[in-house]
Amino acid sequence: MRSKTQSAQARQRSVTAIKAAxxxxxxxxxxxxxxxxxxxxxxxxxxxLMYNYxxxxxxLLTSIVNDAMNSGEDILHVLEDPLLDPxxxxxxxxxxxxxxxxxxxxxxxxxxSLAFQTEAMKSLEVxxxxxxxRNIKLAVSLFERMGSQTPxxxxxxxxxxxxxxxxxxxVLDDEFPVDDIVNHFINQFFTSKQQRS
Amino acid sequence: MRSKTQSAQARQRSVTAIKAAxxxxxxxxxxxxxxxxxxxxxxxxxxxLMYNYxxxxxxLLTSIVNDAMNSGEDILHVLEDPLLDPxxxxxxxxxxxxxxxxxxxxxxxxxxSLAFQTEAMKSLEVxxxxxxxRNIKLAVSLFERMGSQTPxxxxxxxxxxxxxxxxxxxVLDDEFPVDDIVNHFINQFFTSKQQRS
DNA sequence: GTCTATATCGCGATAGAC
DNA sequence: GTCTATCGCGATATAGAC
Numbered sequence: 001m002r003s004k005t006q007s008a009q010a011r012q013r014s015v016t017a018i019k020a021a022x023x024x025x026x027x028x029x030x031x032x033x034x035x036x037x038x039x040x041x042x043x044x045x046x047x048x049l050m051y052n053y054x055x056x057x058x059x060l061l062t063s064i065v066n067d068a069m070n071s072g073e074d075i076l077h078v079l080e081d082p083l084l085d086p087x088x089x090x091x092x093x094x095x096x097x098x099x100x101x102x103x104x105x106x107x108x109x110x111x112x113s114l115a116f117q118t119e120a121m122k123s124l125e126v127x128x129x130x131x132x133x134r135n136i137k138l139a140v141s142l143f144e145r146m147g148s149q150t151p152x153x154x155x156x157x158x159x160x161x162x163x164x165x166x167x168x169x170x171v172l173d174d175e176f177p178v179d180d181i182v183n184h185f186i187n188q189f190f191t192s193k194q195q196r197s
Numbered sequence: 198m199r200s201k202t203q204s205a206q207a208r209q210r211s212v213t214a215i216k217a218a219x220x221x222x223x224x225x226x227x228x229x230x231x232x233x234x235x236x237x238x239x240x241x242x243x244x245x246l247m248y249n250y251x252x253x254x255x256x257l258l259t260s261i262v263n264d265a266m267n268s269g270e271d272i273l274h275v276l277e278d279p280l281l282d283p284x285x286x287x288x289x290x291x292x293x294x295x296x297x298x299x300x301x302x303x304x305x306x307x308x309x310s311l312a313f314q315t316e317a318m319k320s321l322e323v324x325x326x327x328x329x330x331r332n333i334k335l336a337v338s339l340f341e342r343m344g345s346q347t348p349x350x351x352x353x354x355x356x357x358x359x360x361x362x363x364x365x366x367x368v369l370d371d372e373f374p375v376d377d378i379v380n381h382f383i384n385q386f387f388t389s390k391q392q393r394s
Numbered sequence: 395g396t397c398t399a400t401a402t403c404g405c406g407a408t409a410g411a412c
Numbered sequence: 413g414t415c416t417a418t419c420g421c422g423a424t425a426t427a428g429a430c
Contacts, residue, residue: 010395030314032229035423046397051425109313115368116310117227132368153374153381156365157358160378164361168353171312171329177350181357184350192389207413233406243415248407401426408419 015053017043023064027106031061031114062123065114068107069131072100076138086142087193091186093139094162098182101166109170135159146193161185212250214240220261224303227310228258259320262311265304266328269297273335283339284390288383290336291359295379298363306367332356343390358382 021043025034036057040047054060075096079089101108111128118125139155148154165185169178218240222231233254237244251257272293276286298305311318312325336352345351362382366375 007395014395036425037423047424048398048426049396052395055425057424113310113313115364116306116313117230118368119226128368150381153377156373156378157362157381157385160361160365161354161358162361163364164357164359165354167312167360167364168357171325176353180350181353184347184354188354188389192385204413211413232404234404244406245408245416246414249413252407254406395430397428397430399427399429401424403422403424405421405423406419407421409417410415411417412413412415 011053014043014045014049017045018050018053018060019064019067022060023068023107026061026064027110031110058121058123061114061121062127065111065124065127068111069127075100076134080138082145086145087190090139090142090158091190094182094186097162097166098178101169102178105170108166112167112170132159158189208250211240211242211246214242215247215250215257216261216264219257220265220304220307223258223261224307228307228314255318255320258311258318259324262308262321262324265301265308266324272297273331277335279342283342284387287336287339287355288387291379291383294359294363295375298366299375302367305363309364309367329356355386 018039022034022039025038025042029038036047036050039060040050050060054063079093079096114121114124115128118128136155136159139158140151143151143154143158162185165178165181168181169176215236219231219236222235222239226235233244233247236257237247247257251260276290276293308325311321333352333356336355337348340348340351340355359382362375362378365378366373
């Protein structure tokens with residue numbers, strides 16, 4: 001029985017190393033410009049070994065994205081508490097998103113660039129779509145609780161604005177004052193909502 | 198002299214066919230997933246001929262993007278008239294952008310996806326950057342004329358929101374009610390600006 | 395479970411005939 | 413100006429020894 005757990009450990013170690021190396025490289029060099037050789041070198045394993053754990057390069061990518069999404073889920077969970085003031089939750093959602101993107105910029109660049117290549121990667125399309133739908137649903141319910149007459153439109157616009165800000169940030173890097181712009185957005189947002197009520 | 202113009206015509210015909218085929222394919226399949234063979238087949242020419250007119254696949258891409266940008270410039274020119282009401286110009290800018298994107302969705306998908314791969318394409322980076330800077334400059338001057346105390350922030354936020362809306366549209370396709378959301382944005386925008394003054 | 399060696403393929407790009 | 417034929421490379425993926 002000993003040998004069984006040892007195998008499992010080795011297995012775990014290799015898989016983790018491969019995923020970590022691949023995420024690092026995909027994020028920095030892009031998916032297409034990263035070869036299996038690159039990944040193997042970075043992970044300290046042989047090229048062939050990767051295919052013991054993943055059937056293809058694309059499957060590896062999907063697995064990585066899946067992991068990252070699951071790990072990000074906890075943050076959202078907290079904000080779903082129905083007792084919190086919805087407009088504060090939206091502001092918090094915006095700020096937390098900035099923190100997430102800033103602390104993992106390369107990963108989010110990867111995700112965003114992949115969103116435009118889903119025709120060539122059907123497996124990812126599902127993952128990304130589910131993620132987006134969850135976010136929109138959360139925003140819709142928040143706007144509903146704020147008494148909005150157009151919760152869907154409000155939610156889409158909110159989401160689009162946040163995504164747009166991130167796109168600018170990802171493309172312009174530190175030239176772009178993310179924090180200022182997000183604060184500006186939140187302020188304007190609150191102002192207009194308060195004036196309306 | 199006759200033969201000279203005939204050559205020029207043939208030349209023109211081939212170049213046009215290549216560019217048209219490449220744009221179509223790049224936009225649908227993505228730049229990396231489109232091979233020279235694909236382009237040649239679609240354009241009805243041989244693989245070799247492409248290299249008579251373009252030194253590389255990347256040069257072909259750059260040429261296409263350059264063309265499209267020049268053709269879109271006229272629309273912006275009209276809006277730079279300093280006599281127009283700046284807030285109306287912004288609304289018009291938003292609406293015209295929607296029309297542009299909708300009428301050439303695949304091209305804009307291509308452009309947007311390329312924005313995240315500029316590390317591998319330095320030549321394009323310059324083109325895209327110039328384009329963005331022009332747009333921001335125009336928006337900044339409009340907000341200044343509106344008496345904004347924070348024209349740069351306003352311009353960035355405006356641009357980011359529009360881009361974000363387009364990103365959603367490009368990813369979600371017709372599931373996403375672009376027109377509704379843009380109108381919603383313009384309405385909110387006008388409301389808050391009017392209330393403030 | 396891991397490695398090395400290799401098969402196989404398709405790509406971007408070139409050479410040279412017509 | 414256009415074509416066919418081909419090079420050379422690097423990629424993904426597999427086979428089989430240890």
